[in-house]
Each structure stands twice: as C-alpha cells, then as structure tokens.
Amino acid sequence: MKKKIAIILAMFLFGIFGVFSQNSTTEITIKSREESPIINKNIYGHFAEHLGRCIYDGFFVGDTSKIANTNGVRNDIIEALKALKIPNLRWPGGCFADTYHWKDGIGPREDRPTIVNQWWGGVTEDNSFGTHDFLNMCELLGAEPYLSGNVGSGTVQELADWVQYTNFSGKSPMSDLRKKNGREKPWHVKYWGIGNEAWGCGGNMTADYYADVYRKYTTFLSGDIERIASGASSDDYNWTETLMKNIPNRMLGGLALHHYSVIDWNNKGDAVDFSEDQYFKTMTEALKMEELVTKHAAIMDKYDPDKKIDLVVDEWGGWYDVQKDTNPGFLYQQNTMRDAVLAGATLNIFNNHADRVRMANLAQCVNVLQAVILTDKAKMILTPTYYVMQMYSVHQDAKLLPVKFDSPLYELNGKTLPAISVSASKDSNGLTHISLVNIDANKENKIEIDLNELGIKNATGTILTSKKLQDYNSFDNPTKIHPIDYKGFGIKKGKLIITVPPFSVVMIEGK
Template sequence: MLLLAALTPAFSQQTDSRIIVNADQGEHTISRQIYGHFAEHLGRCVYGGFYVGEDNTDIPNTNGIRNDVIKALKELKVPNLRWPGGCFADTYHWKDGIGPKADRPTIVNVWWGGVTEDNSFGTHDFLNMCEMLDAEPYLAANVGSGEVQELIDWVQYVNHGGVSPMSDLRKENGREEPWGVKYWGVGNEAWGCGGNMTPEYYADVYKKYATFMSTWRNEEGIFRIASGASSGDYKWTEVLMQKLPPSLVEGLALHHYSVIDWNNKGPATGFSEEQYFTTMQRALHMEELVTRHSTIMDKYDPDQRIALVVDEWGGWYNVEPGTNPGFLYQQNTMRDAMIAGTTLNIFHNHADRVRMANLAQTINVLQAVLLTDEEKMILTPTYHVMKMYNVHQDAQLLPLTLQNVDYELNGQKLPAISASASKDADGNVHVSLVNIDAKNARTVSLTVRGTEKGSVSGTILQSANLSDHNTFDNPDKIAPKTFRGFQKNGDQLTVTLPPFSVVVLAVE
C-alpha cells in the first residue's frame, strides 16, 4: 500500500485537457439552494457546535448561538439549513423543544451515542438562528415514530399568522409573527432508520402526511420533499415517481456518501493513495446517480417540476481516535476539498434537475465546514471550497465541453479534471476547476467564448500533501490564495493546475 508520505516529492506536469465555455448559451440557473447544509442532533454539531447555551460566558454568543459560527457561515452564504436530522428526526417530537427550558423533557438519542438529549435547543432556537444566518430553514418531520397531527401542528405553529391553537401557543412562547418555513422533509431515509419501509408503503404514508400540510406560509405555499433513494436504489425513485401525485410533492431526496467500505471506512488522515482513489471513485459516482435518477424522474415529470434534492452528501471515514464512535467526528483534509469541488461541479452541471442539496454536516460531524474545541473554531478545506464556489449561487449555468485526461492508479482510471462554469448578473464568468490527480500537475487549455469580458483573476486551494488539514494549533495551514498559474492569449487561457488542487477563475 502506497502511503501519501511517499507522494510528496517532485510532481510531474502533463498537458492534457481542453475546455470550451460558451458564455452566450446559458439556459438554466444554478440554484443557491445547492449550497445548503445539515445540522443534526448528532455528536457536537448542535451542542458545542452551533449552541453553547445562554449562560455561557466563556464563548461569545447571542442567545446561546456562537457568534463566530454565525459570522463564518454568513461569509459562506449558507442558503438553507436542514434540521433536526437525519435519523434523529424520526424520533424527535417538536413539542418537547418549546416552552420554558427547565420544563422540557429529556430523551435518549438512540441513534447517536445513546446520550441524553435535554431539548434545550428547539424550534425557536433553530428558526431564530436561521434568521441570524439569512438562511432558509429546512425542517425534517417525524414520520417514523410521529403522527400526522403532530406534523399538522408543527406546520401551523411555525407558519400560521392568524388565530389558531398552535399560533396562540407560539405567541405564548414569545414569538408573535410566524417564521414562514418553506422547506419540509416528510420523513428521512424511510428505507432505513426512518422505518425500514418498502417504497410502495412509504408512498402511501407520504401521501397521507403531505395531504394535510396546509399552505399557511404564503402564496408560494410550502415545498414538500419526499424521502428518496439511497445511492443507486433506482427502484425507490421509480416507485415514488409512479405513485406520488405531482400536486403533493415538490422535491425528491437522494442520499449518497463517499465511503470506501461501510465495514471499514478508513482513516480521515494518514490514508493511502489507494484509499484516496477509492474515495474519489465513490464521489465521482454522483454523476451517474444524478443522471440515472434524473432520467427516471424525466419519464414521469418531463417538465422537471419536481426537484432532485441531494440533502445528504459528503465523505465518511472512521472517527478520530479516542472520540465517541457515535459522534462521527472526523478531520477534514485536501481529500475532502476534492470531494467538495467535484461534487458541486456535478450539481452545477445538472442544475436543470438538482435544485437543492445539503452537505453532511455543518460542524464537528462528517465532512464539516467548521470544527470547534471549546472557544476555538477552525475553517476546514471544505469550507474554503464552498466559499470559493459561492460565486456560482443563482448564476446562469454555462455549457462547456471538456476533453479530459485520466488519473490512473493500479490499472484503474478516473477523469482527472472536473469543471463547471457560470455567468453572474453582471456578466462576469466564473470557471471552477479541480485536478484530483494525486501526483501530476495538469495543464488545461481553456477557451471562453461569447463574452466581451477579458480581465482574468483566480483563487486556488492547494497543499503539499493530500492528508494535510487545519488544526487548532495551525488553523491556517490550508487557505485560499491568489492563483497566477495561467497565461492569456486572446480568448484562450493556458491554466496549470497543481496536483489535488481547486481553482476558481473569474473573467470580468
């Protein structure tokens, strides 16, 4: 097994790839909702991550929400945040998390570590925090162990502005105006932790719950998201698209993790090139998944009214040594930057159908953008990629042609270059490029057609080793820098991408 420490000396350079971007042929919009995040009651994502309690005097906070977290996520332009799960959602009863905190009952988090949940962070805390973030809340409803009336009451509690039992209760608990929650997940992973249902059975359950979700929000109504397939379970998508009336569903979920082996996920740091290669195979498989699920959806929904919502994605490894295995705490390396950059490019290039997504998860869990340790907080390589890429939010997707080259290892091949492009409201063109090759720099011949813009600048994320990561002692080891590795000749750029690097170019 080849260890990454052996990869770091002298990289070679190969000229291989050609990309043509047509800046005057855009048709679809890259929804900013693709850049959503996920906050489950799992490990230290909520408690110690987002929320440290109103009485905490050691960590600056506003109503218990960490100020540094809010600042970092606002700079990331987080468009939506999914809560409270995940598997936790189908054991969560929202009324346990409202009213005086001293009176709230405790429960045991049976899915994640068996810890006691005191419900001190509940509906008001989450929705008020979303207002602080300027992010749309995405509430995951309890279908597994909950009842229809429980969901009806929750929708009324957070969305109804008139007189009703639930809106009156909301006002008694200190919130006069409704929050107007648009996005609702009707259960989570119904094929697994959400109830181990068949798709036929879940389709009937979904229809019952969705029918009673009255549109109290506003004239736009609410956006109901059905619990969708796990990775390549195409039958699940087929059955739901057959059985769900278009009037009852706005989005269909998909979950896919970049996992080497569910029985041995491998380390988050100190991994081999073979392990890296396999992880990227799993990540790039997202292209096939999105394509094939979209094809099934197109058969029943040719107008593409229903969105494909990839509301769980990211890398999943063994937990850090010495940490609770149920807390899913893992470090975040340049490998994760590769996952983030390539996955977002895939979502962009399928913007006609993929109109919402949620990275799992925001803080201290799986492929997190932030890690915290008491008062300390660091930004991960994944954070930096998502910030570099946020120029694409609500921009016009530009079609491109890509003549690629292979990254080869042990007789296996992967496409080395990943790319997407967009044009913003001011006519500026942005091109995102990822070179996943662990050893070779790649030179890309990039032509941008159909624009009068000509000034080029760039930003790069790179490091010396694939396993490099930021730590609390060295929080800025990996950070974006100005990119100068290109030459311009007319409308053509010659761009040199270092090994395992992410570059965003701006043509302004």
C-alpha cells in the same frame, strides 16, 4: 536483430507519446446559452443534526456561556456561515428526526422533557435547543430553514401542528401557542422533509408503502410549502421510480437522494492517515454522483418532463472512521485536502445538473462528518471544505455555462478516473466564474479555454491546495490550508491557459 530494433523503436515511441500525454493540454469548450438554467443557491446548503457535537458544543453553547453568543448560538459560527453565504440549513436530522417530537423543544427550558438519542451515542438529549432556537438562528444566518418531519415515530397531526405552529399568522391553537412562547410573527418555513431515509432508520419501509404514507401526510399539511419526499439511497433507482409513479406531481415538491463517499462501510479508513489507494477509492465513490444524478433525473423526467420537481441531494460528503479517542457515535473526523477535492468535484456535478438538482445539503455543518467548522471549547477552525464552499459561492444563483471536454485520466493500479472536473457560470454582474478541480494526486494538468464566445479580456485566480493530500487545519495551525491568489494561468490569443496543480481546487474569475 529485427525483433530487437522493433522493440527499441516501440519503447522509443511509447516514451515520446507517454511524455506527450502527460504534458498535453485539455481543451475545454464553454458555451453561453440563453436557455441554460440558473444554479440554485440552495445547492450550497448544509445539514445540522442532533448528532455528536454538531448542535451542543457546536452551534449551541447556551446563553450563560463565556463564549460570545446570541441567545446561546456562537457568534463566531454565525459570522463564518454568513461569510459562506449559507442558503439553507436542514434540521433536526437525519435519523434523529424520526424520533424527535417538536413539542418537547418549546416553552421554558426547565420544563422540557429529556429523551435518549438512540441513534447517536446513546446520550441524553435535554431539548434545550428547539424550534424557536433553530428558526431564530436561521434568521440570524439569513438562511432558509429546512425542517425534517417525524414520520417514523410521529403522527400526521403532530407534523400538521408543527407546520401551523411555524407558519400560520391567524388565530389557531398552534399560532396561539407560538405567541405564548414569545414569537408573535410566524417564520414561514418553506421546506419540509416528509420523513428521512424511510427505507432505513426512518422506518425500514418499502417504496410502495412509503409512497402511500407520503400521500397521507402531505394531504394534511396546509400552506405554501415545498414538500420533499424521503428519496433513494445511492443507486436504488426502483425507489425513485416507485415514488414518481405513485405520488401525483402536484403533491411532490422535491425528491431526496442520499450518497456518501465511503470506501467500505465496515472499514472506512482514517480521515487523515490514508494512502493514495484509499484516496483513489474515495474519489471513485464521490464521482459516482454524476451517474446517480443522471439516472435518477432520467427517471424523474419520465413522470415530470417539465422538471418542476426538485432533485434534493440532502445528504452527501465523505465518511471515514471516527477520530481516535472520541465517542464512536459522534462521527467526529478531521478534514483534509482529500475533502476539499471531493467537495469541489461534487459541487461541479451539482452545478452542471442545475436543471434538476436545486437543493443539496453537505453532511454536516459543525463537528460531524465532512464539517465546514470544527470547535474545541472556545476555539474554532474552518476546514478545507469550508474554503471550497466559500470559493464556489460565486456560482449561487448565477447562470450555468455548459462545459464540454474530454478529461485526461488519473491512473492508479490499473484503474482510472477522470482527472479534471469543471463547472462555469455567469453572474448578474456579468462576471464569469470557472471552477476547476484536479483530482490527480501526482500530476499537474494544463487546461486551455477559448474565451472568444465568453468575451473575457481579464482574469484573476484563486487556488486551494497544500503540500500533501493528508494536510489539514488544526487548532494549533488553523490556517495551514486557505485560499490564495493564483498566477498559474495566462491569456494568449484569446485563449485562457491554466496549469492546475495536483489535488487542487482553482477558481478563475473573468470579465
């Protein structure tokens, strides 16, 4: 009898504490500190590779197209990216960069040679979109160009000539050639990648070998530029250690890092038709970014304690199986609320590590992987990821406000993840922005933030969510998911109390 009573009592207490834990409030502390870093706007950068329909039939339709364009670049894409405040754009790859010879893409289009894109679909590349097209497009966008140099199949002279062609204002063979091709003034390209994925498609090099190659190439690149080394794949900490140890700090402006949120490289899963278990696994991979950035930054700190070298996460995002009935080499996939949650949580990680992470590039911008824009002939849609980037643009060049909290847990099949992701900043106008992501696919979470130190008296909110995790914007319903005003919060006794629905992204603006 006593045993039965004990069991009943235990069940009763478990029920009480179970309800309490589900309805408990997470307290978040946000501090305003003078020594906090600025969130570099370049964290919100993008990536455009000669891959699938990213450039051709994406950005570039040609100047004879009936689709409204400026020198062949779609006007609707230009306007959409300007509204996103796109700070930088990486080009021409990716794997494609180490097979790209820039001189093939200058001069009269009819004289440009063709090549086969061996990496992506085996299609013919006619080089109709080249250096002038890309750099002029960046000027239209108001974005800094980030050029990936060909180290895998190129030469030191070839890359040195490209730098001179784009940047030198005086008289030289390359600046004369630029002027002959119709561009008088240089573009002054600041960011230069010295190869891409040197450990893989960029040459299958060892870290020691690439460190020497990097030193050789950068020796011959002149001018006020930032040289960015081909960095590690995910958790290859030895690669970072080797480069930081063997490359003098004065030669290194940035060190790259690539990490994709992939369930299984042999079975990535569908971009739309996915289960909660697949969502959980995707977010597990996405949240690894916290560990990756922390550990790579710690290695960099050993050799660069003043944090002068940037950690550049120039490829990140979700990667799934390609959409059915599309070229498998084109990497075209839809974009759901899963991707919105992934983007929000990842950007929060970058913001919170703004002392070292100063550039990042979502892969990719148009029609490839976790794109912010999808096109179908004249039609164009903005994805849930686009709207997250737009909501978060308020963090660009704002002062980081450190956050501290113990996250509630999202549990599935005996495994757990932090359910809440947060970052905060204060901009030059004195406005405070708090971005919150609820990763939990089923339960809302209540947040409480003490506003006394922040001095916030009034607040407004915006939310991105939908009925199902699998929801997306289609060409038939292009605005199914878009940001709306959010009223699920209030200020009471100096505290901001927010209810964040399942799989949603919320932005609070306080003043």
